[in-house]
Amino acid sequence: MISSEVLSGECSVKRHPSGRRERRARSAQQRGSQNGAGQGAERRVTLGTDHPHAEGRHGGPPAPGTERQPEPPPRAANALPEPLSPAECDVVRSSLALLEPQAADLAVYFYAILFVRYPGVRDLFPQDMDVQRDRLLRALLRIVDLVDSPEHLARFCSRLGRDHRKFGTLTEHYAAVGECLLQTLARYAGPAWTPETAQAWQRAYQIASEAMILAANDDTRLRPAVWEARVVGHRHLGNALAEITVATNPAYPYQAGQYVSMETPWRPRVWRHYSPANAPRADSTLTFHVRHVSGGHVSHALVYRARVGDVVRLGPPEGDMLLSAASAQDLVFAAGGTGLAPVRALIEQLAAEQRPPERRVHLFVGARTGNELYGFNDMLRMAQRHHWLSVRAAVSHEDIPGAQGFLPEVIAASGPWEHAEAFVSGPPGMIAATRQALLRCGMAAFRIHHDPLGVPVLDAPLEPVHQAQEEDYRI
Template identity: 60%
Template sequence: MRFRINRSSSASTPLPPEDPAPTPAVHTARPHVVEAPLSAHEIELIRASVSVVEPLAAEMTVYFYAILFARYPEVRPMFPPGMDAQRGRLLRSLLRIVDLVDDPESLVRFCGHLGRDHRKFGTLSEHFPAVGECLLASLARYAGPAWTADIAAAWTKAYGAVAGVMISAAEEDEAVRPAVWPATVVHRVSRGHGIAEITVRPHLPYEYAAGQYVSVETPWWPKHWRYYSPANAPRDDGSLTFHVRAVTGGTVSNALVHRAAVGDVVHLGHPMGDMVLEAAVHSDLLCVAGGTGLAPIRALVEEVARRGERHQVDLFLGVRTGAELYGVDDMLRMSQRHHWLTIRGAVSDEYIPGIRGSLPDVLTEYGPWYQHDVYLSGPAQMVIAATETLTLGGTPPDRIHHDPFETPVLSLP
């Protein structure tokens, strides 16, 4: 697939206030085509320049935001007061784009979703040239003598393509959907171990697919957004239930777990993620969850039940101790209602009745899984270990589905 930008733009690298993710499966924009895709040489130049500045990346992002706010103070109110987390997100977005620069189809999907998601921050098309100018100035400063006219031209071209896709996607989305959805908290219950189950009902229709995740903003921390996966398939009443674990220093998670009450109003951004049932080609599914990564897996199981399709689902819950087997009773009740669902635990650091052992060992013991579509959700180390085990066992990589590693549910500790 080629992609085309219908306008020339010296636009911006994304300004993501949260970790970005792929385009929602239920909201697919029309494809974009690039009239002048990057050549192999231009891709090589971009990646070589990134390798030069990467050791100084933290300093570079500080410099980038300093000159952005100095030159264009009108954009400062779009960001939260504290910028530490934001700088890391910018860097991860930039590296993700560089990763995808030779994969036009994935790049279009990624950048299109960034464009739609950035509507909730008030991002306008006129902001993109300002950010692009400051990004290239920052790259040039920290690349030093390695920065050449050819590298500058390659970055300008790549940046214009990225920004064009983001702008077009945002404009198309604006015609049919709001930028944010107010939602009222209608139920809250503590699940122990710092986890709360929060159910909200959006004030406007909110379409999403089971397995996707949603950005949430609370009234106590404006402009702070955090992603959570609904733990349910779409319901008739439109409500969504999130499983939220309070994280040390986490503004949004602690507000939801310790402060939110029935009647409070939060805001939801666009649904994100490609880890959806439509991605499966096999009738047999293997699902692997760790911690609150169980939420999107639970939603997928609900979706299988809701559709009544012929799927066999094997679910493994990977934990270190029995105390971490959160939500297992609920899943066992689901398995009693649905004969096609099998639940197993993999407890690595504690002896309890049932399966004991590391997740890779347990998956190997109960495999092979090469005729299954696989859905993984949990800590990054768990997802990486499971992916390696499954790939070695013959599961094709394109049949292993998980969210990008820059999303919070897959974040490193």
């Protein structure tokens, strides 16, 4: 898993038209025969955790000659609001299309009025707001992309809600954000912000915020929001790379292959993602391989400033690149750069099994030069101890006999892989190229596992990828 410092500048969200059509079909029965009743009137819908008032739900007494419709039964305290109607979904999407050209100015204005009206929330955000503005836009885009799929929208917003716990977000903050967000949208939409548009966006925000709040409340009962981790080991590996070992109390609950968000004392409220390079240990320590990225303040601090005794904070573990997701097929591991960390953890887990694995495991490690093949000798020694593991290097920018070539090409030439299963970790471009190479070799898409290519909480798949869903997640 590459550090998210490399990815934070990306500002687009991949749209999948075919996946959207499938989601609309799957959610049509859930919506039933909703016809957008009440649209065109000034329906009062509150923000955050508040619910519509029974007396004022439709904005006053019924017009002469009409009868007030009976109120629906109150929903359970832990139930989400009714999903948007198809007409409301169309209104939200069409209005966002008008707003997208003004997205950068919109984000600046939103945070400006949020901090003026509610200065107490400023402390929840980092000093440098550029990345945070990007996150807002990406989250809005994905919520709008999912408004016609209540199930997927709930999963996405639940993930957001759990993730926001580490920032110190409280229930009352959602109403403040909703108020300022809707005023911002109205300002930049101009004449296009009709009563129907306002109502649709109010409902969309209510659904999203309540899903986040419910998920956060449930998560509070299960685990801490953050774990304090003390640095107990720090070793420079060369090429701007450091091996950092931390210990937590209580033990940090993760599985090999997952990644972790980390906050350092030198850049408060700035979180970056790194993968433990080890399977869970009895002493509850975790080892991270961190490379200093040009312009990366967090990675620079971890590599060059951190010392034994310093304390960092870890958010909950994330990611589905787990061995439990694999079948009994032979395994192909592809690692580029610090992407070796989660792959190494997965191989450690295989080696720790009570009986030797019956399947063969093929590890390919890619780098530009031989000096950048960090950890390769350790993996060779592991292969000498375990007959089921083979290790091969792929060096792209240096002439090394037996190891020359780009990683995807070397993997493809070592096939066939149509009956194998793959785990790929490294820079986004390397993951995309390796995935395409494996597909051309006949490997089924649902057998290729990798972490999200962007900000994990915003870009992670919302359900396991199966062969029939390949088009939804094609890179």
